[in-house]
Amino acid sequence: MNKALTEKESKVADLFLEDLLTHEKTHAFKSVVNHFFEKDKISKERALFICEYLERKSLVTLILDSNFTLRNIKFDKSKIQEFLKNDGINKRWMVDSKLKYDLKFSKFKVKTFGFLFVISIFGGVYGFYDFIERVGIIKHFQSEQKKELEESKLHNSFLIQKDIDSLNTTKKSKKNE
CATH class of the missing domain: 1.10.10.10 (Winged helix-like DNA-binding domain superfamily/Winged helix DNA-binding domain)
Known part of the structure; x- marks a missing residue:
């Protein structure tokens, strides 16, 4: 009963x-x-x-x-x-019922808080690590782009000089003939 x-x-x-x-x-x-x-x-x-x-x-x-x-x-x-x-009995029953549900919900929150806190800490650390890693990759990518740009400038200047020299030699060779 x-x-x-x-x-x-x-x-x-x-x-x-x-x-x-x-x-x-x-x-x-x-x-x-x-x-x-x-x-x-x-x-x-x-x-x-x-x-x-x-x-x-x-x-x-x-x-x-x-x-x-x-x-x-x-x-x-x-x-x-x-x-x-x-109050009456019904009002007291409602208050007691609410307190029982609040107690159950509070116990549930206490049981799940630690687990969710650990997961959120893990997510935060992973997000911070991912952010730092991406910043490092971006910096590395930018430095690689600078190196490639410098190399292409040097290569282009070398080609331009080569073209100038080759044109000059062809003109000289045409004059000599």
């Missing part, structure tokens, strides 16, 4: 407390309690669990018979009114 109230049961518990406020007396018999929970399709076990929950909150007092089955419920209307005015 589930040890916690469900959302539906928390709403029914609030409605049950509101229903108790409509009674003229400060107690309700078993038949009234059973009728209320049966119309909301709550089993007798869960109805008793809800009543025990309300007793732990000091909103009602359960009177059980020798078989530990519900006989009567005593309640204090002022306590119930104050409780419903402040």
Whole structure:
């Protein structure tokens, strides 16, 4: 059996407390309690669990018979009114539910943070290394281009001089002939 109230049961518990406020007396018999929970399709076990929950909150007092089955419920209307005015069970259930999900999510974040941090550090180091390597390659490429440019200038100047000399020799040779 589930040890916690469900959302539906928390709403029914609030409605049950509101229903108790409509009674003229400060107690309700078993038949009234059973009728209320049966119309909301709550089993007798869960109805008793809800009543025990309300007793732990000091909103009602359960009177059980020798078989530990519900006989009567005593309640204090002022306590119930104050409780419903402040929050009510459904509001508290929502807060508790949110806290449970926040706790699970926080545990998940703690478990995954280290792994993702290591991956991000690895990615950052790899990116920095790749950047430095590319800068080195670019500098090397630029120096290679400068060398090739100087070599081509020297080669071109050598060819130009050779052409000039070869032209001169051909002109001289033509004049001599």
